[in-house]
Amino acid sequence: MGYKLYYFDIYGRAESIRFLLNHAKAEFEDVRINGEQLAELKAEGKLEFGQVPMLEHDGKHLVQSWSILRYLGKVHGYYPETSEEAWAVDSLVDAVEDHLAKYFRAVFEKDEERKKTLIAEYLAWLPVWVAAIQKRIAANSDPHFAVGNKRTIADFALAVIAFNFINNEASPLHAETSPLTKKEDHPVLTTYLTQLHEELKDYLTSRPQPRPY
Structure with missing residues (x-):
């Protein structure tokens, strides 16, 4: 079923x-x-x-x-068998949750002055977060994958940030985040995401669009 x-x-x-x-x-x-x-x-x-x-x-x-x-x-078969790789996968999923929490807290804040502050804090934090993700992927044995040598749930979690937020022109903060996530500044991450996009291309091009998040 x-x-x-x-x-x-x-x-x-x-x-x-x-x-x-x-x-x-x-x-x-x-x-x-x-x-x-x-x-x-x-x-x-x-x-x-x-x-x-x-x-x-x-x-x-x-x-x-x-x-x-x-x-x-x-x-x-997208979850590791070893405890070390399970930690690596889960910590990246937690990092994605960190991003979602900061992003949604800023975007959905109703007080306009508070919202400006939260957006500024998010935009200051985002490059640090992206750099940490790139460093983790670069350190992997095969930088085409987030962990190990095959797809895991960490890849699908990271795809959320890449394809629903940073590279989504309908996202409310797309204009602000684009200069902070230039492909030429993140070559390892760009190669990784290019491969991931290719594997998800059929769905990404057929899913309902556009959605803001």
Whole structure:
């Protein structure tokens, strides 16, 4: 039986899961819901913590985005077997979560003055974060991959930042982030992302566009 993935019609916290399922060529239904349908899922008791994404599989309703990603990673061979590589993968996923938290905190702040401050802090922090990611990839045995010598869930997590935010012209901060992430300043990261984009190209060119995040 295939999977059913429930989430809103945005990239958001489901896109890493969509990346993995497409890369694995797994059969799945991409169910894009609205607020009314979210309420129905809650009423049916299918959302343990009241949130999406939710993955329906074998009669189970799996929630929490990174936990779903790890679950699928283990099922489809995208999660390491050694504790050292598992740490390397999970620490990169945590780094992606750091980015998402800072980005969304800034973008969704309602107080305009506070929002300006948070955006400035995010833009000052972003180059440091990008440099750290490039350093990690450069240190890997094969810099075409984030960890080890094959795709892991870390690659799909990093793809979220690359293809949903930094290289997404619909992103609210695209104009501000573009000068901070020039390809010529990050050659290792550029080569890595070029290969990753090629592997995800079919999905990236066919997914609903544009979405701001």
